[in-house]
Amino acid sequence: METRTCEITSQSFAITAEEAAAYEYFDIPVPAVCPEERYRRQLAFRNEEQFFWRKCDKTGAKLYSIFPSMTAFPVVSAEYWWGGELDALSYGKPFDFKRLFVEQLLDIWWSVPRPAVRVQQVNQCTAVHDVARAKNSYFVFSGTDIDQCCYSVGVWNSKEVIDCYFVSDSERCYECVHCFGCRNLRWSEFCRNCTDSWFLSNCEDCRYCLFCTNLKGKEYYIFNRKVSPEEFDRIVREWTFTARARVEAATEEFETFLADQPFPHMIGDEPEENSGNYLYQCRSAFDSFECVDAANVVHCHWLRGARDCLDGFGFGDGLSRSIQFVNVGSGAEGVINCIECWNNVRDLVYCSYCEESSDLFACVGLRGKQYCIFNTQYSKDEYFELRARIVAHLRERSIWGKFFPANFSGFAYNLSSANFYMPLSKVPAKMLGFRWDDGDEALKPSLLMGGVEDSGGDRFAEVPQRTEALSAQHVSELYLCELSGKPYRLAAQEIALYQALGVAPPGRCFEQRHQARIKRLSPRRLRSDKSPNSGRSFRTAFPEQWRRPVAFHRDWERSVRPLR
Incomplete structure (x- = not known):
């Protein structure tokens, strides 16, 4: 094991023999930055919480986007991006060995348009990003094969899921975190195959349970105590979860109960074969978090279906043999230092928003291409000869293998996922090289429903306290978040889900609800x-x-x- 000093924090960190071997395999130097700061840098290239109104830089049409209007690169509608009109090779320039590599990459980076949101095969969806094969969904970040889902981040193969985080193969779930294969589950966390229950934590194969933790294969339990079906039904009715005040009281009671209930040191499977937290169906996953079906991965986060990867954040789906990446997957292989590349890409280095391509170096926005450098087409022999020369050039200057600098991100720090998971104030963020946005351009979900921008902001209604009080008229009302004071609205499909699930509408905006869910997770740092x-x-x-x-x-x- 080798000990190094982080060039950002000056704190020491370890490089294991296995990590060193992996970096050698990828032919890049071991990092000079500690895992925590590498994780922060990856998060700074993501936005999984906010949308912005802006215009398409090609058509002028008004659209919602994960990028604010002042983003340095052009932003176009998803329809334009997928429509085939964009010729990213037209932005290409030959590499100049007399100029700085980063300077030339920035020229391409800020010139090529990006899609406002990344969506594929969506039907009747509003405000969704990083979503595929979805219908009738609203305000969802990162989801695949979903129907009637809203206000959630990380939802896969699920239906009628609302206010959830990292949920898959589930139906009719509300306020759930890390739940899989569940149905009719509410206010629960770290559960698998649980149904018809409320307020569960770390339970498996349970049904008709209330205020329980660490149970497996149980039914009709309250506070981890067996009760009769009749008593269970009576107590559930007495709690009246259709009233928000009762839900708040139940939440406090559940937290009090959990305070002396032990947690295993790692949530997930095979804790003696893996290290990190929230690792499900994983093998040889080390210092990794929130991964499903991942094998031989180190310092990885948010991967679903990945093999032989190091230092990456999202998303998987057949991802293999890749290092230092953000949002890469769908059959991707051999990816090094890339952001947002998908759909069977192979052997890409320093690329962004490329798909169905192979053998690309420092390219942006290419689709179905091969043997390109700086968005310039070469023959096979020309490509490999020039690539080798550029890599040698970067090695001489100790640049080769380093991840993108902070100023490459399309998001200011306070508008990125980094600020949700690793909050910083303005001055420390800028000292680390990140930008900061002092504006208030973020688009509240309520604005997506229309009419709010014309309301003048002087009419606010009281949020209904009970599910029974909800009606179609509440779609037109404007409410204030009880924590942040920000306005929000209730969507029609949202109201329908509250009524179907029998839960009271929230008194807080999506941002506050999402933050509360994130705070239930452990830090991404291991201690002995x-x-x-x-x-x-x-x-x-x-x-x-x-x-x-x-x-x-x-x-x-x-x-x-x-x-x-």
């Missing part, structure tokens, strides 16, 4: 601990002062699960 029972050392992402006690997984399996 030791089991008081077995003396076994382990690493966990849960801090010492977590909201509930943490136990070594093996001790937890022996002492907690058997009692349930």
